[in-house]
Amino acid sequence: RKEVEQDPGPFNVPEGATVAFNCTYSxxxxxxxxxxxxxxRKEPKLLMSVYSSGNEDGRFTAQLNRASQYISxxxxxxxxxxxxxxxxxxxxxxSYGKLTFGQGTILTVHP
Amino acid sequence: NAGVMQNPRHLVRRRGQEARLxxxxxxxxxxxxxxxxxxxxxxxxxxYLQKENIIDESGMPKERFxxxxxxxxxxxxxxxQVVRGDSAAYFCASSPGRGPYEQYFGPGTRLTVT
Numbered sequence: 001r002k003e004v005e006q007d008p009g010p011f012n013v014p015e016g017a018t019v020a021f022n023c024t025y026s027x028x029x030x031x032x033x034x035x036x037x038x039x040x041r042k043e044p045k046l047l048m049s050v051y052s053s054g055n056e057d058g059r060f061t062a063q064l065n066r067a068s069q070y071i072s073x074x075x076x077x078x079x080x081x082x083x084x085x086x087x088x089x090x091x092x093x094x095s096y097g098k099l100t101f102g103q104g105t106i107l108t109v110h111p
Numbered sequence: 112n113a114g115v116m117q118n119p120r121h122l123v124r125r126r127g128q129e130a131r132l133x134x135x136x137x138x139x140x141x142x143x144x145x146x147x148x149x150x151x152x153x154x155x156x157x158x159y160l161q162k163e164n165i166i167d168e169s170g171m172p173k174e175r176f177x178x179x180x181x182x183x184x185x186x187x188x189x190x191x192q193v194v195r196g197d198s199a200a201y202f203c204a205s206s207p208g209r210g211p212y213e214q215y216f217g218p219g220t221r222l223t224v225t
Contacts, residue, residue, distance in 0.1 A: 032211040043216040087153070097144065097212055
């Protein structure tokens with residue numbers, strides 16, 4: 001079983017749509033969680049950290065369910081510029097940032 | 112405010128040659144991580160370094176790969192006697208401290224072995 005699993009997609013949605021991505025992780029001791037986006041195999045860019053209480057940044061909302069070992073990302077009012085691969089990222093280690101990446105979910109937003 | 116810098120951006124090597132990849136962390140960051148992304152795969156952790164110390168190299172192949180982060184200058188990932196399977200994107204990330212901080216990635220070095 002992969003340590004971090006994501007639905008690879010692709011998700012094809014029209015502009016203005018709401019889309020949700022899910023991710024599960026296998027190590028219950030995991031400590032910190034992130035969503036990154038990656039464009040055309042460029043460098044990953046931090047989108048947001050994910051907290052147990054849930055957090056929101058503009059059109060993006062992230063949720064964490066530790067009991068189910070499940071992380072989600074919701075994008076509202078999709079823009080063309082949101083087209084990218086979204087990476088679910090988990091850090092198992094409390095002492096430093098050894099990140100484990102999911103395979104990524106491909107999103108294409110069309111006019 | 113310069114971000115993480117990596118060079119070269121593209122590197123072509125013949126089988127058996129050496130590849131040297133360089134990474135300068137963000138200003139104020141002294142912790143560097145290297146990750147590798149093979150074609151059609153996700154990023155995989157390779158090594159974590161602080162200045163003059165290798166903290167965790169559990170993701171590094173046992174042979175031909177080495178990394179350093181000297182007191183002065185960039186971090187270097189060195190691959191000796193490259194093989195075709197080493198062709199990948201190598202990303203460096205930096206963070207401000209040792210804890211599980213957010214990491215910021217450089218643009219990567221795309222290594223092609225011919």
